[in-house]
Every structure is written in structure tokens, then in C-alpha cells.
Amino acid sequence: MESGLKPLGKEKLWLWLMLTPTLIGLVFGIVGSILATLGLSFTHWDLLTPPRWAGLENYKVLFTDPKLIKALVNTITFSLLYVPAVVVASLAVAMLMNRKIKGLSIFRTIYFLPAVTSAVATAIVWNMIYGQDHGLLNWVLGRIGIAGVSWLSTKNVLSALIIVNVWGAIGEGMIIFLAGLTTIPKDYYEAATLDGANRRKQFWKITLPLITPSIFFQTLMSTINAFQAYDYIYMLTRRGQGDSTFPVMVYSIYRNAWTFFNYGGASAQAIELSLFVVALMAFYFWLEKRYVFYD
Amino acid sequence: MKRTLIMVLLVLVLAFTACTAPAAPVQAPEQASTEKVKLTFSAWGAPEELAVWKEIVNDFQAKYPNITVNVEVGDWDAYWDKIKTQLAANTAPDIFAMDAPLYLDYQTRGVLLNLQPFVDANPDMMKDIYPQTLEAYKTADGYYGLPRDFNTIVLFYNKDMFDKAKVAYPTVDWTWDDLREAAKKLTLDTNGDGKIDQYGYTFDQWDMEPGWSEALWSYGGEIVNAERTKTLIGEPQAREAWQMLYDMVFKDKSCPDANQVAELGGDPFTAGRAAMNAMGHWAVPGYVGAGFQFDAAPMPKGPAGHATSVNSAGFVVAKTTKYPKESFEFIKYVLSPDAQGKLAKLGFAVPVLKSVAESDTFLKQEGSTLIQQVFLDSLEFAHMKPVFRGYDEWAAAVGDGLAPVWNGEAELNATLDEVVKAADAVLAKVK
Numbered sequence: 001m002e003s004g005l006k007p008l009g010k011e012k013l014w015l016w017l018m019l020t021p022t023l024i025g026l027v028f029g030i031v032g033s034i035l036a037t038l039g040l041s042f043t044h045w046d047l048l049t050p051p052r053w054a055g056l057e058n059y060k061v062l063f064t065d066p067k068l069i070k071a072l073v074n075t076i077t078f079s080l081l082y083v084p085a086v087v088v089a090s091l092a093v094a095m096l097m098n099r100k101i102k103g104l105s106i107f108r109t110i111y112f113l114p115a116v117t118s119a120v121a122t123a124i125v126w127n128m129i130y131g132q133d134h135g136l137l138n139w140v141l142g143r144i145g146i147a148g149v150s151w152l153s154t155k156n157v158l159s160a161l162i163i164v165n166v167w168g169a170i171g172e173g174m175i176i177f178l179a180g181l182t183t184i185p186k187d188y189y190e191a192a193t194l195d196g197a198n199r200r201k202q203f204w205k206i207t208l209p210l211i212t213p214s215i216f217f218q219t220l221m222s223t224i225n226a227f228q229a230y231d232y233i234y235m236l237t238r239r240g241q242g243d244s245t246f247p248v249m250v251y252s253i254y255r256n257a258w259t260f261f262n263y264g265g266a267s268a269q270a271i272e273l274s275l276f277v278v279a280l281m282a283f284y285f286w287l288e289k290r291y292v293f294y295d
Numbered sequence: 296m297k298r299t300l301i302m303v304l305l306v307l308v309l310a311f312t313a314c315t316a317p318a319a320p321v322q323a324p325e326q327a328s329t330e331k332v333k334l335t336f337s338a339w340g341a342p343e344e345l346a347v348w349k350e351i352v353n354d355f356q357a358k359y360p361n362i363t364v365n366v367e368v369g370d371w372d373a374y375w376d377k378i379k380t381q382l383a384a385n386t387a388p389d390i391f392a393m394d395a396p397l398y399l400d401y402q403t404r405g406v407l408l409n410l411q412p413f414v415d416a417n418p419d420m421m422k423d424i425y426p427q428t429l430e431a432y433k434t435a436d437g438y439y440g441l442p443r444d445f446n447t448i449v450l451f452y453n454k455d456m457f458d459k460a461k462v463a464y465p466t467v468d469w470t471w472d473d474l475r476e477a478a479k480k481l482t483l484d485t486n487g488d489g490k491i492d493q494y495g496y497t498f499d500q501w502d503m504e505p506g507w508s509e510a511l512w513s514y515g516g517e518i519v520n521a522e523r524t525k526t527l528i529g530e531p532q533a534r535e536a537w538q539m540l541y542d543m544v545f546k547d548k549s550c551p552d553a554n555q556v557a558e559l560g561g562d563p564f565t566a567g568r569a570a571m572n573a574m575g576h577w578a579v580p581g582y583v584g585a586g587f588q589f590d591a592a593p594m595p596k597g598p599a600g601h602a603t604s605v606n607s608a609g610f611v612v613a614k615t616t617k618y619p620k621e622s623f624e625f626i627k628y629v630l631s632p633d634a635q636g637k638l639a640k641l642g643f644a645v646p647v648l649k650s651v652a653e654s655d656t657f658l659k660q661e662g663s664t665l666i667q668q669v670f671l672d673s674l675e676f677a678h679m680k681p682v683f684r685g686y687d688e689w690a691a692a693v694g695d696g697l698a699p700v701w702n703g704e705a706e707l708n709a710t711l712d713e714v715v716k717a718a719d720a721v722l723a724k725v726k
Contacts, residue, residue: 047383048404067695124560131558133490150554154704239553240501240694245702258376260688261400 034274041267047257051264058268068269071252076276077158078165078233078248079226085166086222087215090173095207097174098181108178112171119168123235126164127152130236157237157246164232169225173218180214181207212292220284227277249273330361332621337367338392338610339374340643347641351634355625362621382406387613389622393440395431395607399684402439408612411437413623420627423648427674428607431682441626442607444635444644446575447673448505449603450474450595454588456481456493456570465571465592467672471510471539474571474595478549481570495549497556497569498540500701501694504680505574508604510536512678513597519722523683526718528693529711536597541700541707553701575606576670577643583663591669605677608644645670685725692717 007015041058043051062068097108114122129136130151138148151160184207192202208215230250237246242255249269257266338348345368352364367388369377374392381387382401393401401407414421414437421429428442450465457464462480465473478495485492499506508518516533519526527533544550551563564572565585572578573594582589594603610629612622628634635646639657646652658667683689696714699705 046404047379048401048406127557127560132554134558152557153554153702154699239557239698239701240499242691243501243695243698245698255691258379259691262688 037267037270040264041271043264045263046261047263054264058265062272071247071249074246075249081162082165082226083222086169086173087218089166090170091177093170094174094177111174114168115171119231120235123232130160154245161233176218177214180211184210209293216288216292223280332362332618334364335388336364336390337388339371340368347637351637355628385615389616390610390612390625393609393611396680396682396686398440399682403684406614407439408614408619409437409439414438423650425647427605428647430679440609440611442609442647444646445607446644447603447605447670447677448509448573448575449591449669449673451574451589451591452571467593469595471595471597479547482549494551494569496571497563498573500553504604504606509594509602510540512602513599515599518681524722526715529715552703576645580642590666593669593673601676603673603677604680606680685721689718689721692721
């Protein structure tokens with residue numbers, strides 16, 4: 001990545017001065033916390049009595065406790081389906097919104113609305129849509145002669161959750177892709193039309209290569225979001241106090257620490273989650289060098 | 296997103312709390328009665344509870360002009376996260392609310408003040424408290440907490456639905472069989488689309504308190520052994536009770552399964568979709584506003600007679616408080632007839648003072664025709680909701696483990712075998 005403007009002389013001093021508050025926050029808040037979490041992951045700690053050394057025990061548990069394994073598997077499966085779905089869906093919507101049509105701003109607002117609506121409130125609405133006996137979706141399916149299913153049962157819950165989460169993320173993705181699409185000079189398309197390239201060809205040969213930076217950014221952000229996804233999921237799948245038919249990592253970490261007094265184990269889980277994200281980021285940046293074009 | 300961030304931050308906050316050195320335990324200094332004392336009291340609760348606590352605090356401050364009490368009220372989850380963080384950082388409120396089942400998780404970790412010396416100095420204050428509610432707070436070296444109010448679980452019923460179906464109201468003589476028969480008659484498909492619109496009975500399929508402990512006890516079953524080393528919910532008598540509840544859900548279909556409960560917003564009784572519900576007094580304010588006539592009867596009898604659950608909310612004092620004496624004065628005041636009467640009017644629970652519970656203050660509540668006496672009568676055959684270290688994790692092993700059964704995706708008996716194993720593993724770990 002390159003930046004067109006570089007700070008000169010005295011500006012450099014001001015640059016660092018202005019960044020200091022943020023950097024202090026980052027170093028002490030984030031780096032400090034990460035190091036502490038790493039340290040705590042090698043201890044048994046209940047928050048109220050001093051930590052006891054645990055060695056690798058908390059990490060061993062990650063591979064043996066069926067509940068922790070389930071949370072990890074759920075998070076990974078969810079991410080594998082969610083990330084490509086969000087990127088494709090928000091690109092498609094962005095392309096639709098990148099035309100001169102009547103009421104464009106209304107459509108853009110509609111697609112962006114989920115991003116600014118309370119996840120708890122929307123999850124309650126989705127609960128009504130997904131209901132088995134009195135749900136809207138099954139009612140519509142019934143009208144066209146398809147037997148309804150229990151959308152939030154263990155068997156179907158993954159697809160139901162992907163739909164809600166993708167729906168909720170399209171708005172933000174759309175903004176990213178719209179920004180990317182508007183940077184493509186119109187002349188490219190005019191020249192291509194003159195040369196007889198059809199729309200499909202224009203998409204594959206012009207649009208797609210030129211918005212690879214947006215795709216890269218959106219994939220990166222969606223991956224981070226996928227590994228942290230929790231609000232819609234918990235609201236739609238919760239059972240009794242803290243239980244869920246689709247437990248994911250973030251909530252498992254929270255529950256392990258704050259409900260079960262197991263801060264050491266939760267720290268090990270947090271490190272595990274971070275390692276997955278870091279590994280994926282490394283992979284993405286490796287891909288970026290090869291496939292992302294900056295003009 | 297924001298919530299996730301907060302959680303991640305909470306996990307990371309450990310960093311700072313880990314670094315603070317534990318303060319030396321503060322010896323109770325003899326306070327001159329004129330010294331200005333500032334206390335903090337924290338509790339979970341709804342906004343209307345904060346208003347009542349403020350009233351109680353004002354009365355208390357009028358009586359003890361040198362003491363000011365700062366009240367903090369938060370919702371359940373936020374409350375516990377905050378208390379834990381504050382305890383770890385030695386900045387805990389002087390007095391804070393405690394739920395009896397969680398009490399030992401704190402008491403055994405040495406963060407609570409032993410109240411026994413103060414209790415010994417005030418023998419009269421204990422005389423009027425229901426002994427069943429004190430049980431949970433007793434330890435080998437005395438009380439580290441005292442109850443504030445309690446809940447017995449009773450059978451709530453929607454009178455409108457009973458009247459419409461011409462079914463007789465539940466009585467004190469009802470057995471589980473009577474309940475089952477009535478529930479069948481009250482399960483209706485009101486719009487004729489082949490789907491059930493009204494269920495006869497509903498109960499909490501996760502939490503034992505307003506859920507399944509009453510059935511287990513009334514069938515002669517038990518939850519855990521006295522030494523808290525073995526989970527007994529898989530023993531033969533308990534299994535009979537489980538089977539009865541299971542059959543109501545999946546054979547009679549007079550109870551919604553977990554998916555159906557979720558579809559009805561998690562609370563079919565308040566939603567006006569179920570005719571009967573096992574519940575505690577805390578639900579009454581919600582039922583009053585739900586727009587139907589309701590009343591309460593004792594939980595039904597099983598082969599082993601009547602049984603229900605009693606649980607209390609109470610308070611504890613942080614070991615780090617600078618003012619043990621004044622903190623106890625505050626507790627003592629909340630356990631006075633004046634303050635207990637104010638709490639009783641809130642309608643979330645039953646006062647622990649007999650003189651208040653058995654007076655019109657509690658028995659005749661404004662805007663409610665509910666028979667309050669049922670909550671007191673139920674004490675006679677109530678079992679204490681189990682209290683032990685690691686309760687939350689044990690309850691999760693049981694509740695999460697049985698969830699697939701109530702979703703209709705797993706077989707009852709084999710799942711119970713698995714659940715008992717997992718729950719026993721938790722008991723072994725937290726010892």
C-alpha cells in the first residue's frame with residue numbers, strides 16, 4: 001500500500017504528537033492486556049484469589065473439553081460460510097446501487113438500516129420470522145405448498161444464522177464496495193463497449209480487478225467480524241441462562257470467565273481465537289501481494 | 296458489535312486487576328458515632344427497585360445522620376460482572392446483594408466479612424426471620440450473609456382460560472396426574488389450523504428453580520447429595536419425574552418444547568399462550584400488566600407428597616469494608632419491619648420477616664387479587680434450592696446437557712446418563 005502524501009520536517013513532530021494519546025492507549029490498553037491474557041492463560045485464576053501456575057493445562061483442555069471444541073468448530077464453520085457470503089452479497093448489492101435509478105438513496109438506506117438497528121431488536125423480529133408453528137417464513141412457504149421446518153433447530157440453525165448475519169452485514173459491505181466502484185474511471189467501460197465487450201466481460205475484466213483492494217479489505221473485516229460474531233447468534237439461539245443451541249467462541253470465553261470463575265481457561269481460549277485470526281490475516285496479506293492491484 | 300467489544304475488553308480488563316496487590320484486611324476500628332461514614336450498597340434489580348431502595352436509604356439516613364449510603368442498582372448480568380471486577384480490584388461496595396445459590400462461590404474465596412460477631416450481638420433481630428431462609432447462609436464459622444427476601448415456587452394459573460374451558464381451578468389437593476389431565480383439556484388449537492395455540496402447562500426447562508426441581512422432590516428424588524459430591528437427578532425416582540415432564544411435552548403435547556417456548560418469546564404464560572406455569576413471586580408484577588385474570592395454588596403433590604423450592608436473595612459485606620459496624624447497621628435496618636414492608640410492596644418477593652409476611656402489608660397488595668398466602672403455606676414443604684461452590688457451572692452442565700432433550704432432538708434416559716457424568720465432573724473439579 002502506498003500513500004500519496006508524506007509528512008515533511010516539522011509536520012513529522014506534530015504527527016507524532018497528535019498520535020500520542022492513541023498510541024498510549026494502544027500500548028497500555030491493548031498490548032498490555034494481550035500480554036496479561038497470555039500470562040494468565042498459563043494459570044488457574046478465579047479472579048478473587050491469587051493465580052496458581054497451571055503450565056499448559058488450560059491449553060490441553062482446549063483439545064479435550066467437548067464444549068470448547070464445539071464452540072471452536074461452530075465459530076470456524078460459521079466463518080467459512082459467512083465470509084464469502086457477505087463479500088459476494090454486498091458486492092452484488094453495491095453493483096445494483098451503483099446505477100442511476102429512481103429512489104436510489106431510499107434503497108441505499110434500506111440496505112444500510114440493519115447496520116444501525118439494535119441487534120437485539122432485530123433478532124426478536126427474526127425469531128418471529130423463523131418460528132416453526134407461527135413463523136412468517138413457514139407461513140409463506142406453506143402458501144406456495146412447501147412444508148415448513150424448524151429453522152432454529154440444531155439441524156437448520158447454521159443456515160438460519162448465516163442468513164441473518166449476512167443480512168445484517170450487507171449495509172456496511174455495500175458502502176465499502178460503492179466507494180471502490182466509484183473510483184473506477186468511466187472511460188474504461190466506454191472503451192470496452194466500443195471494443196465490443198459485453199457487460200459480463202466488463203465485470204470480469206474491469207470491475208473485479210479494479211476493486212480487489214475493496215474485496216481484500218471487506219474479506220479482512222468480515223473475517224474479524226465472523227470470529228467475533230455473537231449478538232444475533234446468541235439472541236436467536238439462547239436457551240437457559242447462557243446456554244445456546246449454537247455456542248460460539250466469544251460467548252464461550254465470556255461465560256467461562258465471568259460465570260464459571262475460570263479466567264485462566266478463558267484466557268487460553270482467547271489466545272486460541274487470536275491465533276486463528278492472526279493466521280488468517282497472515283494468509284490474506286500473502287494473497288494481497290499476489291492478487292490485489294493498487295493503481 | 297459493541298457488546299462483543301465490551302466482552303473482549305472485560306476479558307482483557309483482567310490485566311489490570313491482576314496487577315493490584317491485595318490490600319491487608321482492615322480491622323474494624325471502633326467508630327465514634329459522630330464520624331461521617333460513607334457506605335456503598337449495590338444490588339441487581341429493575342429501575343422501580345432503585346426507587347424503593349432510595350426510600351429505604353433515606354429512612355436509614357434519617358435514623359443515622361452520620362451515615363450516608365450510596366445505592367447502585369444494575370441489571371443481573373452487569374451487576375455480577377461489576378461485583379467480580381470490584382472485588383478483584385479491592386474496590387467492592389461495602390454491602391452488596393447476593394443470590395443464595397452463588398453465595399458459597401464468594402464465601403469460600405474469602406472475600407466476605409464474617410457477620411457472626413454482629414449477629415451474636417443482636418440476637419433479637421434473627422427471631423422473626425423464617426428459619427428456612429437462613430439455612431443457605433450458614434457456614435461452619437457462622438453467617439457471612441443474611442437473607443433479604445425469598446421466593447417459593449407455586450403454580451400460577453390463567454383464570455380466563457380455565458373458565459373458558461370449564462375446568463376447575465387447581466386446589467391444594469392436586470396431584471401431578473390432576474395437573475396433567477387439566478393441562479390436556481387446556482391445550483387448544485383455537486383457530487383450527489392444526490397447530491397448537493394454547494398450551495396447558497409450561498415450566499423452565501433449563502433452571503431447576505421454576506422448572507423441574509419441584510417435580511423431582513415430589514416424586515421422592517433428590518438433586519445432589521449432602522456432601523455435594525454426587526448428582527442425583529438420574530436416580531430412579533428422579534427419572535420417574537423427568538419421564539412425567541417429558542411425556543407432557545412430547546406425548547400429551549400439553550407443554551411447549553424448547554423451540555416452541557422460544558417462538559413464544561420465552562415466556563408462554565405471560566404471552567397468554569399457556570394456562571399454567573411454575574413460577575416465583577418475582578413474576579407477579581409482570582403478570583399484573585399482562586391483561587388476564589390469574590391466581591396461584593401450591594405445586595401439585597407427587598408420590599412422595601407436596602414439594603416445592605425455596606430460594607432467597609440476601610446481602611453480604613465485603614471483607615475490605617472500612618465500616619463493618621455501620622454496614623451491619625444498614626443490613627439490620629433493611630431487616631426491620633419498616634424497610635421489609637417497603638420491599639414487600641414492590642411485589643418481587645416475599646419478606647423474610649414473619650411479622651411482615653403474615654400482615655396485610657404483604658397479604659393484601661394493591662391492584663392484585665392474588666392469594667398471597669400460598670407463598671407462605673408452601674414454605675412448609677419447601678426444599679432449599681441447593682447452594683454450593685461451583686453452582687453456576689454445575690447448573691450449566693445440567694441445563695445445557697438436557698437442552699437437546701427439550702428441543703426434541705435427544706432421548707431422555709441416555710442424555711440423563713451423560714448429564715450426570717458431566718455434572719459430577721464439575722462437582723469433582725470445584726471441590
